[in-house]
Amino acid sequence: MRKLPLFPVTMVGSWPRSNELLRAQKLKRAGQLSAAEFEKLADEAVLEVLRLQEKAGVDIVTDGEQRRDNFYSFVSEKLGGVKLMTLAEMLDIIEDKEAFEKILKTLDVPAYSLSNPTCVGKIERKTPLALNELQFLKKHTTKPVKIPLPGPYLLTRAMFVKEVTKKVYKSKEELAVDVVRILRDEIRELIEAGADFIQFDEPVLTEVAFSRGKTRTFMCASLAASGDPTKELEFAVSLINQVLEGLPPVFTGLHICRGNWSKDESTLLEGTYAPLKPWLERLNVKQLVLEYATERAGDAMAFGGKSLGLGVCNPRTDVIERPEEIVEMVEKALKLYAPEQIYLNPDCGFGTFSNSPVATSGIAALKMQAIARAAKELRKRNKSMNRSK
């Protein structure tokens, strides 16, 4: 990656979309707006999000996932063999309807509002997943760029809906072979095009670890789990490492969190990273991008040599964290990490699901400004040390 200041400020991914863009997204889905027309509007939205990040003092920018419906279902537009299905449609085909009903009741959302990329045929990459996002950003900023990608475990779990997928793939392991291949192709192209930071989003890992005995709320992605957390975590680690094996060097991260669908913290999962630690340490990524601003995540811990994307603000609250609070959090983490190992980010995206963002654009901007202000102060305090890269 290009030279960065100490405590680089970055995003996890998403930024709330404007109503205009959401409307355009809906029209596109209904076939009333062409893809080209939508992309034109999305270009404008990305430029605005980019301007807001640069103004706030973000060092590694994203495109705010403005072109995506959410962080993983967007792949249905890019992959052959994958169909975006609303939960309402899925209720017609899946056996375990009650589990779905429970999820919907817990989330308090209508079935048509959640969509799942469902594997209905042999999957293939019709167009790159995120290469266009990277190329557009590169044209419009000189800052390093982070590209968030749905991880292979999330994609496999979400796309494998046995009632329809089994006609094509006998098991999720078999589907995963193609998922890994597709992600490897994507990443190779992203590296070639100059991606500075590639982040895998694997939020379902926390669901595997923390949701035993609770109503599962992780959308549809949770339903194909084997029920044995150890087996699931092994599967996830092996997939992520297969994706990265032997690829040209690039800065990689893994983001996990305990859910970002509601401002009601009590509906989100809870638990420290301790039960996940043995698996997280075996991942061949350079950084773990973790939430820590919420108490539900417990205290900071070190993970064998990995750097830390430290979550220092909660995207779901309207209160803006004070820079002093953020500095204090980082000082705590500095007991476990060297200064050059710590990046600063919010706990998660500000608009993970386009139709139910957890923050407004204004609040997102203020939160990123607060992080940048804290970073400035921290750089001052750690100025004496030389940045070794």
Next chain:
Amino acid sequence: MDELRFSARVTSRPDGQADVRVRKRSFEVGAPLTFDNAYDGITAVEQLLGSLGADLVNGLLNRAKKRRVEIDSAEATVEGELDNALMYLDVVGEKGTTAIKRISVRLYVSTFATAEAVKAVWAETLQRSPLANTLKRAVKLDISMKIAI
């Protein structure tokens, strides 16, 4: 006045279902109610809950169209609770009735319109709903609405 009267003809079938004929359409309904998740039919109680939901969902959308309030989609979940289900099963010594004592409806609306506009249309919908107005005389009827994008 004849316009105030509506009718259905319900004819039994050997398989335990009944054919319901209304105007030029027909549909089938099964047992009054069931406790068996695998029961292969739509019970009369489920029909009633579904009818109430449809009354509100479609009522809202029709009314919104009239008032030029743009609503993309709506969905309702309707839950009914019997006073005493055991009475239906003829359990000896049980007291109470088989009546539905409570129905709760949660209605979701997706819209870019203002909350005020949607709430106004929703209030009108409730005022004009044939089923909600009938049922609220007979059961505890809780109805709530949530607006999303």
